[in-house]
Amino acid sequence: MLKINNLHASVEDKAILRGINLEVKPGEVHAIMGPNGSGKSTLASVVAGKEEYEVTKGNIVFEGEDIEELGAEERAHKGVFLSFQYPVEIPGVSVTNFMKTAINETRKAKGLEDMPAKDMLKLIREKSELLEIDRKFLSRSLNEGFSGGEKKRNEIFQMAMLEPKLAILDETDSGLDIDALRIVANGVNKLKSKDNAVVVITHYQRLLDYIVPDFVHVLYNGRIVKSGGKELAHQLEEKGYDWIKEEVNA
Amino acid sequence: MDLKEKLVSSFLAFENKVDIDAYVHDVRSDAIKVFEEKGFPSKKEETWKYTSLNSVLKEDYSVFPKQENALDYKDVKKYFIHDIDAYKIIFIDGKYSSHLSQTTHDGIDVCLMSAALSKPKYQLIIENYFNKAAEKDSLSSLNTAFSSEGAYIHIPKNKVVEKPIQIIHFSTGNESATMLQPRNLIVVDENSHVQIIERHQSLTSNPVLTNSVTEIFANKRAIVDYYKIQNDNENASLIDHTFVKQSRESFASVHTFSFGGKLIRNNLNFYQNGERIDSTLKGITIIGKKQHVDHNTLVHHIEPNCESHQDYKGIFDDRSTGVFNGKVVVEKEAQKTNAFQANNNILISDKASINTKPQLEIFADDVKCSHGCTIGQLDESAMFYMRSRGIPEKEAKALLMFAFSNNVLSSVKIPELKQHITKIIANKLGVDLGFDL
Numbered sequence: 001m002l003k004i005n006n007l008h009a010s011v012e013d014k015a016i017l018r019g020i021n022l023e024v025k026p027g028e029v030h031a032i033m034g035p036n037g038s039g040k041s042t043l044a045s046v047v048a049g050k051e052e053y054e055v056t057k058g059n060i061v062f063e064g065e066d067i068e069e070l071g072a073e074e075r076a077h078k079g080v081f082l083s084f085q086y087p088v089e090i091p092g093v094s095v096t097n098f099m100k101t102a103i104n105e106t107r108k109a110k111g112l113e114d115m116p117a118k119d120m121l122k123l124i125r126e127k128s129e130l131l132e133i134d135r136k137f138l139s140r141s142l143n144e145g146f147s148g149g150e151k152k153r154n155e156i157f158q159m160a161m162l163e164p165k166l167a168i169l170d171e172t173d174s175g176l177d178i179d180a181l182r183i184v185a186n187g188v189n190k191l192k193s194k195d196n197a198v199v200v201i202t203h204y205q206r207l208l209d210y211i212v213p214d215f216v217h218v219l220y221n222g223r224i225v226k227s228g229g230k231e232l233a234h235q236l237e238e239k240g241y242d243w244i245k246e247e248v249n250a
Numbered sequence: 251m252d253l254k255e256k257l258v259s260s261f262l263a264f265e266n267k268v269d270i271d272a273y274v275h276d277v278r279s280d281a282i283k284v285f286e287e288k289g290f291p292s293k294k295e296e297t298w299k300y301t302s303l304n305s306v307l308k309e310d311y312s313v314f315p316k317q318e319n320a321l322d323y324k325d326v327k328k329y330f331i332h333d334i335d336a337y338k339i340i341f342i343d344g345k346y347s348s349h350l351s352q353t354t355h356d357g358i359d360v361c362l363m364s365a366a367l368s369k370p371k372y373q374l375i376i377e378n379y380f381n382k383a384a385e386k387d388s389l390s391s392l393n394t395a396f397s398s399e400g401a402y403i404h405i406p407k408n409k410v411v412e413k414p415i416q417i418i419h420f421s422t423g424n425e426s427a428t429m430l431q432p433r434n435l436i437v438v439d440e441n442s443h444v445q446i447i448e449r450h451q452s453l454t455s456n457p458v459l460t461n462s463v464t465e466i467f468a469n470k471r472a473i474v475d476y477y478k479i480q481n482d483n484e485n486a487s488l489i490d491h492t493f494v495k496q497s498r499e500s501f502a503s504v505h506t507f508s509f510g511g512k513l514i515r516n517n518l519n520f521y522q523n524g525e526r527i528d529s530t531l532k533g534i535t536i537i538g539k540k541q542h543v544d545h546n547t548l549v550h551h552i553e554p555n556c557e558s559h560q561d562y563k564g565i566f567d568d569r570s571t572g573v574f575n576g577k578v579v580v581e582k583e584a585q586k587t588n589a590f591q592a593n594n595n596i597l598i599s600d601k602a603s604i605n606t607k608p609q610l611e612i613f614a615d616d617v618k619c620s621h622g623c624t625i626g627q628l629d630e631s632a633m634f635y636m637r638s639r640g641i642p643e644k645e646a647k648a649l650l651m652f653a654f655s656n657n658v659l660s661s662v663k664i665p666e667l668k669q670h671i672t673k674i675i676a677n678k679l680g681v682d683l684g685f686d687l
Contacts, residue, residue, distance in 0.1 A: 051630075076640035088636075105642060
């Protein structure tokens with residue numbers, strides 16, 4: 001589904017990703033861990049199409065197609081979704097209206113008519129129940145005055161609405177209490193199928209107790225320096241990242 | 251002959267044509283003298299530093315409408331807030347159109363300035379209020395000298411006017427270039443409440459220059475909500491002077507939506523004469539090409555325990571230019587004043603510019619006054635966020651602009667008007683939002 005080959009990316013001439021190789025197949029869950037500043041969020045943003053990053057080398061292939069020249073919205077239309085670490089506040093635009101716009105723009109890109117209002121309402125009801133989201137919440141301005149937990153839950157609600165093929169969750173666990181973490185993880189797990197894939201970016205092992213990865217990768221200094229199964233996450237939780245740094249620097 | 255000479259020399263002919271009421275005659279005669287002496291303002295004057303009238307004054311304007319023109323309602327319906335029941339005072343090329351209007355004398359007066367200036371039953375109101383709020387600057391004086399037509403609204407005490415009042419000035423381009431000088435007088439007595447929507451609309455590509463004066467009196471505990479829609483075509487320019495005089499415990503708001511026109515200058519002055527007065531001045535400006543919008547506001551706090559709220563948002567594209575000059579004066583007696591002023595701007599293009607200048611003159615020592623102005627670009631991270639949800643760049647930009655203007659839009663109290671303005675903005679940005687904000 002996703003194949004990243006020798007990806008180098010920089011922002012304002014500062015190299016951040018220095019040769020990432022990663023392959024994600026349908027049905028898989030990958031975790032990307034690593035110390036602060038290792039390039040995790042950059043990787044997520046580059047795959048989703050943030051323009052301030054420049055891909056200097058390598059490529060990103062999604063479903064057999066090179067996507068690094070595509071705009072963020074075109075990648076979204078193809079089924080790439082990024083759950084933001086810091087979702088942006090949009091005053092005056094309700095959660096519901098934002099989702100209607102997102103879904104209908106995606107349909108338009110695929111040559112489909114707008115989703116009938118009745119179907120839209122049904123979909124919203126269904127997915128908001130999945131994330132245990134209150135109806136009143138949906139008429140509030142997007143992310144404005146939301147708590148950290150509400151923001152993240154809203155991100156996964158959007159993912160549920162858009163049904164992406166590839167979901168990248170960037171630090172979705174940060175700022176969540178244990179109940180919110182459970183709801184969010186439960187939502188992600190229910191949305192998982194053999195046809196889609198999830199990449200979880202996290203600093204801590206905590207979320208991985210709920211969303212169990214098939215593969216764990218450690219990102220350090222812009223490269224994946226170690227890959228393994230879910231036991232690698234436990235090892236990192238116990239021992240921290242220093243031993244990895246030492247291994248790399250040796 | 252330049253425009254000033256032309257105006258001054260046509261004054262006598264004008265006075266001979268209209269009914270002469272001694273009081274108004276004196277006011278007009280004094281006013282033409284002021285204009286003759288001061289002339290059109292130039293960039294040398296501090297408050298005109300960033301707005302040059304040269305490009306609009308060079309046309310050979312016809313200063314009196316010569317013939318009446320008819321318009322079919324269906325052709326101009328889109329300029330009305332047509333989905334609500336409203337009183338309407340409509341002018342075509344400066345002349346009243348009875349056909350498009352719906353006036354009333356039933357308990358309230360929603361009618362014409364020409365009637366108010368000539369009929370004895372209005373004489374007392376005219377003598378008490380006409381030209382009593384307007385400044386004696388050159389352009390207001392010019393309007394006063396030629397004042398003959400416009401809206402006259404008098405709401406006696408204890409009346410809540412259920413229907414909004416729409417005032418629309420159409421110009422049709424009968425003349426190769428037209429100058430219009432509408433004059434509105436609005437008097438709202440004790441405990442009364444009225445909502446007014448005003449619009450100037452040119453239907454021609456011929457140049458139109460409107461020099462408009464509106465005087466609004468909000469008497470004790472009155473509530474006045476005034477909305478200005480400025481979405482004219484690129485050959486129409488507007489110099490608007492609105493003077494709001496408030497008595498104690500009154501509430502007055504003016505919202506100015508500036509989306510189109512060649513040059514727009516808004517002089518908006520509020521005078522608080524009493525305690526516990528609330529004044530609200532809000533505006534959204536969204537322009538592009540070579541358009542120019544200048545907001546020049548004044549709030550004069552004279553007595554204690556009053557508030558004023560100013561919130562102006564501006565979005566400037568292409569080579570458009572904006573000016574915000576907001577002055578707040580708090581007199582020594584005006585203790586416990588709360589005065590807020592915000593002016594936030596987004597420059598979409600690096601050729602666009604805005605000059606923003608808050609001016610606070612505070613002589614009282616126990617007040618809360620704040621002002622803030624910002625100039626920025628569209629938030630890139632918000633753009634990325636929306637695009638990553640599949641919303642294309644143009645639509646994402648539009649949503650961000652709505653979000654940016656939301657504070658002002660959300661305080662529009664007439665839902666149909668809010669929807670109308672939302673649609674104008676969406677059309678302007680070339681998007682179909684598919685939902686109402």
